[in-house]
Amino acid sequence: MHELGIITSVLDSATQAAHEAGAERLLKVSLSIGEMTEAIEEALVFAFEAVVEQDPFTKGAQLELTMITPKSRCLECGCEFTHDRFHRLCPECGSFATELLAGRELQIDSIEVDLPDDEEPDDEEPASYGAQVAPDGEERAANEYAPDGEEASQVKEETSQYGEERV
Numbered sequence: 001m002h003e004l005g006i007i008t009s010v011l012d013s014a015t016q017a018a019h020e021a022g023a024e025r026l027l028k029v030s031l032s033i034g035e036m037t038e039a040i041e042e043a044l045v046f047a048f049e050a051v052v053e054q055d056p057f058t059k060g061a062q063l064e065l066t067m068i069t070p071k072s073r074c075l076e077c078g079c080e081f082t083h084d085r086f087h088r089l090c091p092e093c094g095s096f097a098t099e100l101l102a103g104r105e106l107q108i109d110s111i112e113v114d115l116p117d118d119e120e121p122d123d124e125e126p127a128s129y130g131a132q133v134a135p136d137g138e139e140r141a142a143n144e145y146a147p148d149g150e151e152a153s154q155v156k157e158e159t160s161q162y163g164e165e166r167v
């Protein structure tokens with residue numbers, strides 16, 4: 001499923017950014033996607049809701065989705081026009097020689113996170129991450145976690161592992 005891959009990578013990036021900001025939870029992701037990516041809006045929303053539920057860090061997060069209508073310029077007559085995914089010929093002169101100006105976007109516009117109230121995130125972070133690890137304690141996850149958080153990929157691994165164990 002195309003949309004699931006998009007949402008998974010978007011949430012990986014958003015979660016990484018949220019962790020780097022010292023957040024406790026990811027609350028919202030604002031996303032712009034061009035229709036030429038062939039991603040379907042309903043499927044994106046469905047995939048987002050399914051994926052965020054798998055991780056306590058993202059559980060309940062909202063998706064603000066902006067679908068961008070494709071726009072092209074005719075190379076013959078210079079006409080600029082919007083169109084759907086399938087019709088790109090010039091409405092003025094009928095030429096197929098057109099250049100896509102917009103519609104392939106795939107970008108995170110912004111994220112909203114829940115920051116801890118505690119003034120000392122350095123003391124707070126390891127404790128809260130520890131609580132996210134499954135009680136039977138996969139040692140690997142505990143050992144790989146870097147308290148100073150310089151390796152975001154390690155944090156990511158830990159959360160995805162937790163997600164798998166819950167299923």
Ligand SMILES: [Zn+2]
Pocket residue numbers: 074075076077078079090091092093094095
């Ligand atoms: Zn034209």
